[in-house]
Amino acid sequence: MMKSIAYLLKAVGKGLAPLQNLVLISLAAWFTHILLRVMLLFRSNPYGFPFVSKPDWFIFHAVCIDFMWIANALVVFLILGGIALRIAGGSKGIGSNGAVGTKGKTVAKVTTVLYAVFHTVILLLTLLDNETQRFLGGHLTFGLVDTYKDTSSIIVFYDYVANDLSVPYLQFVVLALMLPLTYGIYKLLCRWYRPTEGFYIKKSVIAMLVFYIASYSYVYFIWTGSSRMDKLRPVVSLIYNDLFAAKRAPGLSEADLSAYKTAYQNLWQQVEGDSNWTFSDAKEGNALPLYRVPSTELVNSEKLAAQREMKPNFILVLMESQRGLNTGYMNPQIQPSPTPFMDSLAAHSHVWMRMHTSGVPTTGGVLSTHIGIPHHSRLQQATDLAHVTLPSFVSVLTENGYSTHYMSAADPAWDNLGVWMAKWYTAQHYNRNREDDSTFMDNAIEYVRDTLAKEGKPFLATLMTRSNHYPFNFAAGMTDEEKNRPLQERINVTMGYADRQLARFIRAVENEEWYKNTYVIIMADHGFPLGENGVSTMSGGGFSNISWIPFFIHGKGLDAVRDTTTAAQIDIAPTVLELAGLAVPNIFMGHNLLRGDSAGLSLGAYSGGYAAIGLNGYRLIAKFPAKQETHLFADDDLRQENELTGKLSEVESRLSGYLDTLLKISDYSLEHGL
Incomplete structure (x- = not known):
């Protein structure tokens, strides 16, 4: 695995721009997640009461938590990209001197597209999870979906949105602008961020590593709080828990019940x-x-x-x-x-x-x-x-x-x-x-x-x-x-x-x-x-x-x-x-x-x-x-x-x-x- 990452970074330093863009996509997605957190924590719920009484006690943890899971996702995709590049090595992948071939660039582009799609899906689910918390008080889970799987729930949800005592229909505005905003931030970062022979890549990796360590220390050691962490769980954690966590016990059979x-x-x-x-x-x-x-x-x-x-x-x-x-x-x-x-x-x-x-x-x-x-x-x-x-x-x-x-x-x-x-x-x-x-x-x-x-x-x-x-x-x-x-x-x-x-x-x-x-x-x-x-x-x-x-x-x-x-x-x-x-x-x-x-x-x-x-x-x-x-x-x-x-x-x-x-x-x- 470490060889795959080293191989990947070497290729990136030699000009494999599509994989450099993974970092920029991560930063753009992080910025949008921060905006979504602000809109959740500093707004009232649909019934006119504050979603949380102390948003200042939540927002910094939210920023750190989102950075950590985004960084984790970035590492996963970098590892997968590195493995794919090694498989695609040789004259059409990456040469012995680190030069990037046609096949290598194709692999990098596919990895980048998949990473962008991943963040697109997560952003959409995050908005839905935020609104679920505002309306129902709980996270978006498979259990909740099973409870409200009837199509009539969609009509009820629209009625709730129309009568939201915070800002009616704001959810639809955010839905329409969220992805274009993320793309715009990404393009701005692309114009500002011009790596040369891996110098900027190395600085970015060091900066992100330092912030990751600081975030982890802040959330898990400096100012802890299990209830707050539970409330701020990101969607990726919710999906993982629902799919793999041991707490998902099998339901009772009709005979057992x-x-x-x-x-x-x-x-x-x-x-x-x-x-x-x-x-x-x-x-x-x-x-x-x-x-x-x-x-x-x-x-x-x-x-x-x-x-x-x-x-x-x-x-x-x-x-x-x-x-x-x-x-x-x-x-x-x-x-x-x-x-x-x-x-x-x-x-x-x-x-x-x-x-x-x-x-x-x-x-x-x-x-x-x-x-x-x-x-x-x-x-x-x-x-x-x-x-x-x-x-x-x-x-x-x-x-x-x-x-x-x-x-x-x-x-x-x-x-x-x-x-x-x-x-x-x-x-x-x-x-x-x-x-x-x-x-x-x-x-x-x-x-x-x-x-x-x-x-x-x-x-x-x-x-x-x-x-x-x-x-x-x-x-x-x-x-x-x-x-x-x-x-x-x-x-x-x-x-x-x-x-x-x-x-x-x-x-x-x-x-x-x-x-x-x-x-x-x-x-x-x-x-x-x-x-x-x-x-x-x-x-x-x-x-x-x-x-x-x-x-x-x-x-x-x-x-x-x-x-x-x-x-x-x-x-x-x-x-x-x-x-x-x-x-x-x-x-x-x-x-x-x-x-x-x-x-x-x-x-x-x-x-x-x-x-x-x-x-x-x-x-x-x-x-x-x-x-x-x-x-x-x-x-x-x-x-x-x-x-x-x-x-x-x-x-x-x-x-x-x-x-x-x-x-x-x-x-x-x-x-x-x-």
């Missing part, structure tokens, strides 16, 4: 413990394994009717990285408690002591909380499945007259959560000047108290905090001494800060009249591993350091209880709807935690390919789907200090089978939606 569906539904009914729900396909012929409908008796029950009559408000607070291991009432061994206010509020609330996150990182925890289904075991759900229709408990509240608002101290556009919230909530609120929990809570207090509470309708206010985030030095006012503490100690400082801001919010509204008719739900999106069980990274497993989280509900009619039912974030959606008095057909995998049955099930899929299930007194953690690594603990061993792996093979085998069934059904349901 039927078997998994039956096993899941039987287990769900067993855990639920009553006959108030019946599984049924929404439409004849549809395979919807999770779809269930309430009985008439449940819908018309006095209990639910009384809750509907109340029209209670909801305040859901999602605490960033709030570990059960560092929450005072959950782990009294931590002294002094980092969370004194949460401890005091929990003392007067219904507390679930064995609550686990159903997804990691934040996108996993937040989405599984809303839709009642664990995070996808392989895909980046927030981006890869943004086109799928998945209802949430919020959408049910919105459809039933609630004013629903998502308020976040962190940018919801960063990891594509904003796309999902726009599907379900009446409105979402974020301001980059209010990213500290103190200023964020100030605004939340004002908006909830002075706006939502005065609209004359019940409301849901979801608050997502930020200050307690890795590397746990975001809290305002931290001293240098506190910032220099080990992570295991520093998290107590930031959790304490977040706890104080939560206290400020509650104390500012608790004396309002409407608060008496409000359920306050406090929970975390996920925990964080800090060396326990030998794990110190988010992708290192599903141990309790990352999965065990606080969760309690405070409000009218709820007694102070320390509930030891095994639970997970997938249970929150049906539980909230129970408090709202709403029983509707749904695809939630979780259970209503207020139903009075002690049986429970926890289920989660975590980054790094781990998954976990808690059932019948045990919790199994496994590397999924191969399960080459498993860990078994007693369910009440919340700090997971006594591993039982290898001691209870029958329990491990049974839980492993359930885990496989549940995740295959949940993955299938996430990919197909409702």
Whole structure:
């Protein structure tokens, strides 16, 4: 291969102009890609909201990412061209003195034309991918094409373009001018770029190599961000992932789907413990394994009717990285408690002591909380499945007259959560000047108290905090001494800060009249591993350091209880709807935690390919789907200090089978939606 490249460069230096043009084509295409990125990142989406709230945090990464993949493509075509030239060597190719023959020039021209066609196709697909992200929130993938392959989608797309609140029909203008612009830039570069005996070629190679190294260092070491990288994935990466990446697992056969569906539904009914729900396909012929409908008796029950009559408000607070291991009432061994206010509020609330996150990182925890289904075991759900229709408990509240608002101290556009919230909530609120929990809570207090509470309708206010985030030095006012503490100690400082801001919010509204008719739900999106069980990274497993989280509900009619039912974030959606008095057909995998049955099930899929299930007194953690690594603990061993792996093979085998069934059904349901 290196000989082919050296052979090629030697020929280029001797005047093989068509292959010199590969560099110019690359630069022209790169310039156009930069313009497309600017038009994506600095514009609003079709609905009038910014595509990203911090375009300046994205654009430099986009420029570097595009340069790197274009440079990689250039190298591939140079290698192929070099190989072709070697094959075409001799008197008609390249002579021993490096002179270029007729056949060599023909090979070079063909290589150049193919390279130009390649970039033409990629530019067109990039524009389509950009518009797909703007309209649907996710990338252009084979899965999306399969979902919207009906010709009626083309008509709908035209209607969207016509009503684009950014600039109507701009997409068609860009489509018409994009390729001529690239060609014009290429011609300008040809006039400016006049290589002589390889001198300019060598300078170009050196300059591109230096910029490539700088780009790689910037993107992967200096300022990293997996969510941003996922949002900025170029089309070539999307195509490669769809065609070759291991995460493309084969779909379930009809027989397998039927078997998994039956096993899941039987287990769900067993855990639920009553006959108030019946599984049924929404439409004849549809395979919807999770779809269930309430009985008439449940819908018309006095209990639910009384809750509907109340029209209670909801305040859901999602605490960033709030570990059960560092929450005072959950782990009294931590002294002094980092969370004194949460401890005091929990003392007067219904507390679930064995609550686990159903997804990691934040996108996993937040989405599984809303839709009642664990995070996808392989895909980046927030981006890869943004086109799928998945209802949430919020959408049910919105459809039933609630004013629903998502308020976040962190940018919801960063990891594509904003796309999902726009599907379900009446409105979402974020301001980059209010990213500290103190200023964020100030605004939340004002908006909830002075706006939502005065609209004359019940409301849901979801608050997502930020200050307690890795590397746990975001809290305002931290001293240098506190910032220099080990992570295991520093998290107590930031959790304490977040706890104080939560206290400020509650104390500012608790004396309002409407608060008496409000359920306050406090929970975390996920925990964080800090060396326990030998794990110190988010992708290192599903141990309790990352999965065990606080969760309690405070409000009218709820007694102070320390509930030891095994639970997970997938249970929150049906539980909230129970408090709202709403029983509707749904695809939630979780259970209503207020139903009075002690049986429970926890289920989660975590980054790094781990998954976990808690059932019948045990919790199994496994590397999924191969399960080459498993860990078994007693369910009440919340700090997971006594591993039982290898001691209870029958329990491990049974839980492993359930885990496989549940995740295959949940993955299938996430990919197909409702």
